[in-house]
Amino acid sequence: MQTTVIKPVLSVYTGLFLLFLYGPFVVLGILSFQTGPNGGPQFPIIEWSTYWYQHVFGLTPPSRIAPLPIYEGLARSLTLAFMTMIVSTVLGVMSAQAFRTKFKGSDAVFYLIVLGMMVPGVLVGLGLALVANIVGIDRTWWGTAFVLHVVYTFPFAFLVMLAIFNRFDSSVEEAAWSLGVSPIKTFRKVTFPLIFPGVLSAMLFAFTLSYDEFSRTLFASGRDLTLPLAIYGTFSIEIHPNIFAFGVLTTLFSFSLLAVYAVLMTASLRRAKRVAIQEDA
Amino acid sequence: MDHDLQLLNVGKVYDNGTPAVIDFNLDVKKGEFIAFLGPSGCGKTTTLRMIAGFEDITSGDILIRGRRINDMPPEKRPTSMIFQNYALFPHMSVRQNVGYGLDVKGMAKAERDTKVDRILDKLGLLDIADALTHKLSGGQRQRIALARGLVVEPDILLLDEPLGALDANLRKAIQAELKLLQRNLGITFVFVTHAQSEALTLSDRIVVMNQGRVEQISAPAELYTRPNTAFVAQFIGRNTIFDGTVLDENSEQVKVETPFGIFTGTPNKSPSAGRSAKIIIPSESLEIHPAGSVTRDQISAEYSGNVLPGVMERADVIGHLVQMSITLVGGSSVLLEGHVEKYRRDDLKPLSDVLISWKSKNATVISAG
Numbered sequence: 031m032q033t034t035v036i037k038p039v040l041s042v043y044t045g046l047f048l049l050f051l052y053g054p055f056v057v058l059g060i061l062s063f064q065t066g067p068n069g070g071p072q073f074p075i076i077e078w079s080t081y082w083y084q085h086v087f088g089l090t091p092p093s094r095i096a097p098l099p100i101y102e103g104l105a106r107s108l109t110l111a112f113m114t115m116i117v118s119t120v121l122g123v124m125s126a127q128a129f130r131t132k133f134k135g136s137d138a139v140f141y142l143i144v145l146g147m148m149v150p151g152v153l154v155g156l157g158l159a160l161v162a163n164i165v166g167i168d169r170t171w172w173g174t175a176f177v178l179h180v181v182y183t184f185p186f187a188f189l190v191m192l193a194i195f196n197r198f199d200s201s202v203e204e205a206a207w208s209l210g211v212s213p214i215k216t217f218r219k220v221t222f223p224l225i226f227p228g229v230l231s232a233m234l235f236a237f238t239l240s241y242d243e244f245s246r247t248l249f250a251s252g253r254d255l256t257l258p259l260a261i262y263g264t265f266s267i268e269i270h271p272n273i274f275a276f277g278v279l280t281t282l283f284s285f286s287l288l289a290v291y292a293v294l295m296t297a298s299l300r301r302a303k304r305v306a307i308q309e310d311a
Numbered sequence: 312m313d314h315d316l317q318l319l320n321v322g323k324v325y326d327n328g329t330p331a332v333i334d335f336n337l338d339v340k341k342g343e344f345i346a347f348l349g350p351s352g353c354g355k356t357t358t359l360r361m362i363a364g365f366e367d368i369t370s371g372d373i374l375i376r377g378r379r380i381n382d383m384p385p386e387k388r389p390t391s392m393i394f395q396n397y398a399l400f401p402h403m404s405v406r407q408n409v410g411y412g413l414d415v416k417g418m419a420k421a422e423r424d425t426k427v428d429r430i431l432d433k434l435g436l437l438d439i440a441d442a443l444t445h446k447l448s449g450g451q452r453q454r455i456a457l458a459r460g461l462v463v464e465p466d467i468l469l470l471d472e473p474l475g476a477l478d479a480n481l482r483k484a485i486q487a488e489l490k491l492l493q494r495n496l497g498i499t500f501v502f503v504t505h506a507q508s509e510a511l512t513l514s515d516r517i518v519v520m521n522q523g524r525v526e527q528i529s530a531p532a533e534l535y536t537r538p539n540t541a542f543v544a545q546f547i548g549r550n551t552i553f554d555g556t557v558l559d560e561n562s563e564q565v566k567v568e569t570p571f572g573i574f575t576g577t578p579n580k581s582p583s584a585g586r587s588a589k590i591i592i593p594s595e596s597l598e599i600h601p602a603g604s605v606t607r608d609q610i611s612a613e614y615s616g617n618v619l620p621g622v623m624e625r626a627d628v629i630g631h632l633v634q635m636s637i638t639l640v641g642g643s644s645v646l647l648e649g650h651v652e653k654y655r656r657d658d659l660k661p662l663s664d665v666l667i668s669w670k671s672k673n674a675t676v677i678s679a680g
Contacts, residue, residue, distance in 0.1 A: 199396065199398070201394045201396060201398035202398045202399070202400060202401075204363070204365055204385070204392065204394070204398065205392065205394060205398040205399075205400075205456075205459075206386075206400075206411070207364070207365075207384070207385040207386045208363055208364075208385055208386070208388075208390060208391050208392040208460075208469075209386075209391065209411060209412030209415070209459065209460075209463055210386050210387075210412055210415055210416060210463060211386055211411070211412070211415045212386050212415075213384075213386070215415060216386075219411075220400055223402045224401065224402060
């Protein structure tokens with residue numbers, strides 16, 4: 031009786047949820063196949079074409095529509111996201127490791143770290159810009175903005191690793207020590223392989239959060255724009271479907287990142303299973 | 312010096328001020344099998360972890376083969392620990408698990424492989440040498456843990472409730488294996504358990520602990536027949552205990568006045584006259600007489616006054632044993648077992664009056680102060 035009511039309600043809810051989650055992307059995807067160079071970013075589709083994709087890669091004959099001024103931004107954003115990912119994950123793993131034993135002032139330190147993801151980005155960005163001005167530091171995407179990206183993403187990596195260590199059985203480390211393995215080697219050869227899935231998650235968080243970070247970067251990055259800022263910049267002139275084509279391409283890039291993550295995550299499990307099956311046979 | 316392990320006034324106080332281990336003294340000879348026995352929270356595991364180096368020592372000294380190791384990190388100590396949850400490396404095969412301790416020592420591959428194969432063979436693990444560990448049974452994993460701990464040839468093997476996670480049958484089988492292995496290898500074993508039967512079957516000497524203190528260090532048989540303290544008497548075996556006052560003492564026998572009569576026992580730590588004492592009688596030493604067949608005086612004469620009237624509450628035949636529960640004067644009850652041939656009798660049926668008695672040499676008197 032109950033399920034006959036709840037089930038349809040839940041399916042409608044789920045449908046709406048998916049619609050709002052992926053609707054924008056689907057619309058963007060459809061419009062990216064508008065004809066060019068005269069088709070605009072609106073329905074109806076005059077004619078299906080891959081013109082705007084060719085335009086993104088500079089394969090179309092010159093027209094009144096200029097190439098997107100975002101390629102340097104893309105390179106900067108990828109570099110920045112990669113740097114942020116490495117630094118935040120290393121910091122996250124190390125600080126979570128430190129939190130495995132309670133130390134004096136650990137509560138305060140915990141909240142100080144987590145604060146980095148709680149404070150409004152615009153305020154921090156603006157604040158850092160002011161400080162940089164006062165101190166006389168140039169604002170750059172690889173300097174001031176990088177610092178803010180780490181401050182922002184490090185708490186995520188830290189919390190992921192904290193959860194991983196929470197379920198971690200430290201007796202395997204003690205077992206290694208008692209076999210004569212030094213603590214550093216134990217961390218590398220025993221602890222790290224076991225927490226590696228968590229490390230991957232932390233890396234994914236740090237990368238994606240940094241890659242599309244906007245508000246902090248807006249004030250802190252100086253003259254050279256990152257990708258989100260560059261895209262935002264194009265909106266102020268005129269919007270053509272080439273930005274949609276680019277959007278589809280970057281989303282596919284994100285999916286491929288997720289796929290790499292999934293493959294790495296399951297690889298060890300699958301190997302374990304195979305050995306176990308051989309064992310049963 | 313032939314001591315493998317010495318604990319000298321070892322104490323441990325946790326950061327919050329709670330004492331975990333108080334003034335622990337122990338000398339362990341090479342090749343001895345020592346069990347730390349006690350209820351949970353008595354400090355036995357903490358002591359083991361102090362020997363392994365996982366816990367700091369607050370006071371006292373720990374010596375291994377005469378060398379003070381208080382400040383030596385765990386990986387430098389000549390000890391190896393076996394954990395209750397096995398603590399195998401889940402990302403390594405059985406062979407890699409066992410060989411890992413030799414790898415980090417920088418042993419040549421050929422020598423390592425020989426050693427690993429030899430210990431795997433000894434523990435019957437060669438067939439599964441290349442499997443990952445998480446699909447294996449508890450018994451197999453415990454054997455892998457043992458192989459991994461033993462292959463590095465420690466001076467002392469520390470075992471923290473290693474059989475606790477196994478089912479009863481398997482536990483018995485591995486107990487026997489463990490004992491045999493220890494005897495063959497001649498390595499000193501320090502074994503923590505809360506199961507008295509395990510400690511009694513396996514060890515050469517047992518350290519009984521309670522609330523951070525050592526209650527008694529004795530061979531199993533002695534622990535059973537000559538408990539030092541009331542705690543040991545209650546924890547080990549099945550004992551009947553009466554409180555009383557020492558009337559009269561000599562080196563052989565002590566008379567204790569209890570609310571139920573004046574009883575005689577053998578002194579353990581000779582308590583002096585006038586002091587309060589406890590007399591401890593193991594169930595196995597109690598004899599039961601049907602009240603109709605003899606008088607109390609007859610028994611009293613034969614057993615130096617060690618006789619008490621009671622009522623048989625229950626007498627259940629279980630296989631070749633009779634399990635009996637007898638209520639004594641004063642309301643305390645004793646549980647005991649006897650062979651059917653001796654105790655399945657009409658005049659020992661439930662609700663019959665009985666007399667119980669014991670020989671003075673079998674009762675232990677300890678001072679209760």
